[in-house]
Amino acid sequence: MVASPGAADAVRRARAMPSLRVGLHIVLVEATPALPPERIPDLVARDGHFRTDMARLGLEIALRPSVRRQIAAEITAQFEAFAATGLPLDHVNAHKHFHLHPAIGAALIAIGQRFGARAIRVPTEPVGVVRAIEPTSAGLSSSLLAQWTRILRAQARRAGMMAPDAVFGLSWSGAMTRERVKGLLTRLPSGVIEIYTHPATANAFAGHAPGYRYTDELAALTDPDAIAAVRGSGHRLGGFGDGVRWDASPV
Numbered sequence: 001m002v003a004s005p006g007a008a009d010a011v012r013r014a015r016a017m018p019s020l021r022v023g024l025h026i027v028l029v030e031a032t033p034a035l036p037p038e039r040i041p042d043l044v045a046r047d048g049h050f051r052t053d054m055a056r057l058g059l060e061i062a063l064r065p066s067v068r069r070q071i072a073a074e075i076t077a078q079f080e081a082f083a084a085t086g087l088p089l090d091h092v093n094a095h096k097h098f099h100l101h102p103a104i105g106a107a108l109i110a111i112g113q114r115f116g117a118r119a120i121r122v123p124t125e126p127v128g129v130v131r132a133i134e135p136t137s138a139g140l141s142s143s144l145l146a147q148w149t150r151i152l153r154a155q156a157r158r159a160g161m162m163a164p165d166a167v168f169g170l171s172w173s174g175a176m177t178r179e180r181v182k183g184l185l186t187r188l189p190s191g192v193i194e195i196y197t198h199p200a201t202a203n204a205f206a207g208h209a210p211g212y213r214y215t216d217e218l219a220a221l222t223d224p225d226a227i228a229a230v231r232g233s234g235h236r237l238g239g240f241g242d243g244v245r246w247d248a249s250p251v
């Protein structure tokens with residue numbers, strides 16, 4: 001989130017860990033834009049921050065070319081800000097998975113490729129794995145997102161961009177506890193897998209999401225049993241941009 005108050009600190013930490021794979025989290029809702037508000041009037045509220053009404057904004061993006069131009073300008077500005085850090089770009093995704101919107105996905109891919117983006121998150125979570133860990137978990141059925149993930153995966157494939165085969169973190173966003181993380185690590189399907197979390201050293205801070213268990217997620221990632229589980233999983237750690245790229249052929 002290159003326009004967030006913590007961006008400079010995050011960049012400093014990333015530079016100190018050259019093996020860390022860093023991605024760009026494109027933000028178009030519920031945060032601070034990279035561009036001045038007057039450049040993107042249809043994307044911001046009166047306070048100059050991004051709007052929070054994703055459904056209405058999504059409809060406007062679909063129907064109004066002027067809004068799509070503002071989206072493209074803001075996405076470009078965020079890629080420019082990331083490029084200015086000098087950090088290698090491993091992958092890209094969007095806050096609240098807003099790049100599932102076909103117009104946003106198309107813009108993000110087209111603009112991202114100009115800045116060297118090679119991989120993009122397609123948020124497809126195998127519900128069977130989630131329920132194997134917690135049978136009572138509702139999970140986010142892939143059928144609910146199938147239409148949008150299918151479009152995004154096709155867009156990525158046509159562009160020759162890498163996407164993970166599965167993404168875990170949707171059903172338990174903000175609550176990736178030790179038990180859940182270890183359960184995932186012992187049941188990982190084959191392929192390129194992304195597990196995303198929101199670790200922090202405190203649960204309350206400026207911009208925190210109410211109810212998120214940030215410290216529990218940090219504990220899960222540093223748990224010795226979880227570390228042992230990932231080492232014994234047969235998977236190689238790295239950025240999902242390391243995966244084999246598709247041929248840029250139509251689907």
